[in-house]
Amino acid sequence: MRGTPPERVNDHTSPAPPGERPDRHLTEPDRVFIIKYMRSIWRTLDRETALGVGAVCLAVGVIGVSYGATAVAQGFPGWLPVVLGTVVLAGGAEFLFLGILAAGGSPIAAVLAGLLVNARHLPYGLSIPDAVGTGARRLLGVHVMNDEAVAMALAESDRTRRTAVYWACGLGVLAVWPLGAATGALLGTLVPDTAALGLDAVFPAVLLTLVLPALRDRATFGAVALGTAVALLGSPFLPAGLPVLLALTGLGYASWRLHRDAVHAAGTPAREPS
Amino acid sequence: MTVAAGVLALAVGTYAFRWAGPALRSRVRFPHHARRLLEIGAVVLLAALAAVTTLPVGTGEMGVAMPAGVAAACVLAWRRSPLLVVVLAAAGTTALLRLTGLP
Numbered sequence: 001m002r003g004t005p006p007e008r009v010n011d012h013t014s015p016a017p018p019g020e021r022p023d024r025h026l027t028e029p030d031r032v033f034i035i036k037y038m039r040s041i042w043r044t045l046d047r048e049t050a051l052g053v054g055a056v057c058l059a060v061g062v063i064g065v066s067y068g069a070t071a072v073a074q075g076f077p078g079w080l081p082v083v084l085g086t087v088v089l090a091g092g093a094e095f096l097f098l099g100i101l102a103a104g105g106s107p108i109a110a111v112l113a114g115l116l117v118n119a120r121h122l123p124y125g126l127s128i129p130d131a132v133g134t135g136a137r138r139l140l141g142v143h144v145m146n147d148e149a150v151a152m153a154l155a156e157s158d159r160t161r162r163t164a165v166y167w168a169c170g171l172g173v174l175a176v177w178p179l180g181a182a183t184g185a186l187l188g189t190l191v192p193d194t195a196a197l198g199l200d201a202v203f204p205a206v207l208l209t210l211v212l213p214a215l216r217d218r219a220t221f222g223a224v225a226l227g228t229a230v231a232l233l234g235s236p237f238l239p240a241g242l243p244v245l246l247a248l249t250g251l252g253y254a255s256w257r258l259h260r261d262a263v264h265a266a267g268t269p270a271r272e273p274s
Numbered sequence: 275m276t277v278a279a280g281v282l283a284l285a286v287g288t289y290a291f292r293w294a295g296p297a298l299r300s301r302v303r304f305p306h307h308a309r310r311l312l313e314i315g316a317v318v319l320l321a322a323l324a325a326v327t328t329l330p331v332g333t334g335e336m337g338v339a340m341p342a343g344v345a346a347a348c349v350l351a352w353r354r355s356p357l358l359v360v361v362l363a364a365a366g367t368t369a370l371l372r373l374t375g376l377p
Contacts, residue, residue, distance in 0.1 A: 055357035055361070062361060087285035088281070088284050088288050101280070111280050118284075122292075122295045123295065123315045124292075125293070132296045138296065143292060145292045151316075151317075154316060195372065198365040198369035198372060199365055201328075201364040201367070201368040202365050204327045205347035205363075205364035207327075220314045223318050224318050224322075232329060235331045237332070247322030254310075258310055259307070
């Protein structure tokens with residue numbers, strides 16, 4: 001956020017002198033830093049994008065409700081989905097982790113399955129390395145990496161806006177996901193059949209909505225079509241998580257397509273002997 | 275206790291995956307072609323995750339109501355409806371179909 005006007009950034013955030021109220025200010029800098037950062041994020045986002053982030057967070061909150069309710073229905077204590085939601089912060093893996101434990105699977109199998117599902121965060125991080133920030137900021141920046149934040153960030157081509165969208169969506173999800181899970185855990189003790197509410201359809205619907213704009217690109221569309229087909233065909237035979245990673249074989253098409261387009265774009269000048 | 279250890283292991287491992295991407299990227303220079311492929315790769319993963327969640331082939335949990343709800347949401351998203359409308363359509367369609375007794 002280097003483009004932010006300094007006078008607006010500094011007004012609330014100049015660190016207190018070390019001697020002044022050390023009891024409070026010793027732990028404050030991080031929080032002040034985040035608040036300062038959030039301010040500049042909201043100034044960078046236009047109204048439409050901010051509403052989009054808000055809608056994504058609302059949707060994630062709704063999924064969180066279904067997650068918390070499901071966990072309680074499986075017989076887990078209400079705090080477990082909330083703690084998982086905060087420290088793991090990856091819905092699919094948490095659903096799977098609790099699902100395997102509930103089915104009587106070993107904790108080791110549950111952890112391995114969860115990690116397999118979460119392996120996709122490595123390529124995510126490779127695709128948006130600038131957005132997570134540097135130094136101490138990155139410690140939090142990588143933790144808030146999630147499907148929705150990555151998808152929204154990829155939709156922005158400008159680097160500053162990409163970073164702003166990533167952080168707004170990432171921190172928003174960090175807030176609403178555990179909150180939704182807590183609400184769901186409460187609700188789950190009241191409403192016995194939460195599947196009737198159709199909340200499980202929200203997660204895939206949000207993901208698809210987020211990737212739709214990117215599909216206008218031919219290379220991306222081909223890769224997605226091929227990769228999704230591979231994942232669906234593989235899922236009866238493979239452990240959970242692996243089919244999604246195998247979808248990356250679709251990149252073979254994208255690679256070929258990008259190469260072909262590059263050759264076309266180079267046109268006549270490229271054929272000049274050098 | 276074993277559940278708590280599992281939670282910790284999953285949290286630490288997931289954090290390591292998240293940390294590894296940006297860490298690798300800042301040490302290695304990727305050409306333009308590779309950068310584009312990495313971005314497309316993220317979209318492919320997201321789409322595949324949505325597809326596998328919607329159509330859990332071979333698990334015996336494949337329903338009709340949920341895929342129909344997701345399909346309705348996709349049509350609305352394609353027509354550029356606001357995300358909140360898309361979300362409500364997904365849950366609403368699924369809930370209504372389940373009300374009629376569909377799985």
